[in-house]
Amino acid sequence: MPDIWFYHLEKTPLPQVLPDLLEKVVQKGWRAYVHGHDDDKIEVLNGHLWAYSPASFLAHGREGNELAPRQPVLLGTSGDMVNMPDVYVSVAPVDFPDVSVLQRCLVVFEGGDEDHLGWARQQWKRLKGEGADLAYWKQNAQGRWEKMQ
Template sequence: MAEVWFYHLDRWPLDRALPALLEKSVQRGWRAAVQAASTERMDALDQALWTYDEASFLAHGTVRDGDAALQPIVLTTGSDNPNGAAIRFMVDGTDVVAALEAGPYERVVLMFDGNDAEERAGARLQWSALKKAGHDVAYWQQNEDGRWEKRG
């Protein structure tokens, strides 16, 4: 059964936090999938991953680019696993349960904006449902130095 980690974004926006977590995943040898709620958001993340750091290169593609199976990181709006990812990042309140069913994954990460009441509420609902179903869930939040700390 996959671990499910919740990342509470309140210090950094998604387009700053996600690249760092994707880099760590790739360093582990994992392929990654990022699921956005809309094509527009997927396109914005695509642009952010190309431009987030001038000194770094994070190879990735979108499902529309073709050859998704060859990409170390693929951005998608669907719940399938087009590149055989070991880790899946869920943004914009996308459904973790559907991703778990499409797996298998080592880990699924739900990233939510702690400053958005709707996203916070959605994350709480998913947390409760996953705990009730017996999944191993963990909650991460940034400290004042910007480091992630496991809080639950």
């Protein structure tokens, strides 16, 4: 079972946080699959990843594209991780695919979304009960991540 890290967004919205998280994944030489629950949200994230910084480029693609298996970062809604990722990133309340062979899972949820927050709490309880290695990260007043005990 991989390490599973929960990121509780309170200060910064998902489109602003996701590029930083994905850049760290890619810097480690890992690949990522970003799992959303609807095409509209995935399209917003896709557009933001293309334009978030004029000084950076984060190679990525969407499911269904013929180059999807080659993408270092793949965004989708199916859970079919055809790019063979090392990291699974959940950005919506969706069922996890089989993540047993991955290095890490990131569960990123916005505190203002009660449905997503409730789902994240249920996942934490379920995974904790299964003996998973969990970490909870929360933004401090300056917007920096702090690992909570």
